[in-house]
Amino acid sequence: MSICVFTDKEKVLINIFPKNTQFLGMKKLPTSLPQDTEITYIDVTGLSESNLKKILVQIKKICKDIPWGIIDPKGNINDPASIFFEGASDYIGQAFLKTTDCLNIKRIKSALSWRTNTADSGKAVSGNTDNAKEKEAVGFYKSKIKLPPAGTFTSWKKTAAGKTMPFYLLYCTLQGKTSLENRLDEKAVIQVNKRFSDYLENIFGHEEGLLWMDSGKDCLFLFPPKANCAEYAVENCIRAIISAPLITVETLGLTFPVNFIFALHYGSITYKPPGKTGTVVSDAVNAVFHLGAKKSEPGRLTLTTDVPNGSIPKSLQDCFVPAGDYEGRDIWQSRKFVYEKPWV
Numbered sequence: 599m600s601i602c603v604f605t606d607k608e609k610v611l612i613n614i615f616p617k618n619t620q621f622l623g624m625k626k627l628p629t630s631l632p633q634d635t636e637i638t639y640i641d642v643t644g645l646s647e648s649n650l651k652k653i654l655v656q657i658k659k660i661c662k663d664i665p666w667g668i669i670d671p672k673g674n675i676n677d678p679a680s681i682f683f684e685g686a687s688d689y690i691g692q693a694f695l696k697t698t699d700c701l702n703i704k705r706i707k708s709a710l711s712w713r714t715n716t717a718d719s720g721k722a723v724s725g726n727t728d729n730a731k732e733k734e735a736v737g738f739y740k741s742k743i744k745l746p747p748a749g750t751f752t753s754w755k756k757t758a759a760g761k762t763m764p765f766y767l768l769y770c771t772l773q774g775k776t777s778l779e780n781r782l783d784e785k786a787v788i789q790v791n792k793r794f795s796d797y798l799e800n801i802f803g804h805e806e807g808l809l810w811m812d813s814g815k816d817c818l819f820l821f822p823p824k825a826n827c828a829e830y831a832v833e834n835c836i837r838a839i840i841s842a843p844l845i846t847v848e849t850l851g852l853t854f855p856v857n858f859i860f861a862l863h864y865g866s867i868t869y870k871p872p873g874k875t876g877t878v879v880s881d882a883v884n885a886v887f888h889l890g891a892k893k894s895e896p897g898r899l900t901l902t903t904d905v906p907n908g909s910i911p912k913s914l915q916d917c918f919v920p921a922g923d924y925e926g927r928d929i930w931q932s933r934k935f936v937y938e939k940p941w942v
Contacts, residue, residue, distance in 0.1 A: 605641035679841035769890030828909035861890035
């Protein structure tokens with residue numbers, strides 16, 4: 599296996615990679631790769647955000663036909679999952695480098711497999727599922743619900759307690775083959791769930807997502823009744839599902855697999871600020887909690903047809919397939935992403 603690493607820190611990385619690895623200085627990156635290269639890694643240590651963007655543009659051109667990965671010893675990249683959306687096949691971050699002495703061939707083969715089976719082919723999205731019926735599903739998500747006029751929502755600060763209006767409601771929780779409570783002590787379970795809600799709050803907050811309720815085991819986000827907010831939420835739920843192996847290890851600090859459950863609904867609620875919700879009497883809140891806790895599957899985003907048209911990005915429309923009905927509402931769910939082998 600021929601591996602190429604672009605770095606100015608060869609002395610630091612030489613013992614981590616297999617012996618046949620070829621190291622090249624970062625200045626050689628804009629040229630080309632050795633002809634027999636099977637996978638390339640780029641060390642982003644010390645790069646500014648603007649330089650990182652330039653490097654990504656370069657590497658996507660150079661590695662158009664071969665897998666590539668990122669080495670990030672200092673945690674320069676705030677959202678490692680975004681690297682996979684750029685086309686990366688592997689991400690070697692701080693947590694990995696602190697706990698692992700070497701990058702074994704099994705890990706590299708997994709990166710090669712990711713490129714072949716997911717990143718390039720898109721099979722996980724377009725038909726490589728564990729449900730044969732999904733392969734036959736046609737058509738795009740449709741809803742009869744319309745969003746209110748622009749300006750209905752201004753900001754969370756200006757949303758008065760007691761005001762009734764529609765919102766997107768997103769239910770989020772973790773689930774593994776074995777419950778966290780059976781794998782971890784009580785304190786560790788609390789920490790993991792807190793890391794998960796913090797991770798989501800940091801992401802969703804960029805498009806006015808509000809962490810409205812947090813039980814410590816599951817949480818509920820509110821989004822304004824605006825299409826761009828819903829599109830952002832849907833896109834980032836899919837990002838998280840695809841990147842579950844990375845987030846589980848790098849962000850949640852777990853050494854066993856878990857998946858994420860997301861459920862999206864839309865309906866009117868009487869708003870109260872976070873921490874002051876008390877007992878909320880709301881059909882919309884009950885609906886999304888029931889959908890998320892009782893019906894939604896791990897590794898999927900499930901939504902009701904109460905979610906207005908225009909809420910799903912056009913690029914992700916074919917990710918969703920009809921999934922029957924639940925509690926009197928038609929539901930759709932994202933296709934199931936499958937990994938060739940267990941990832942932990």
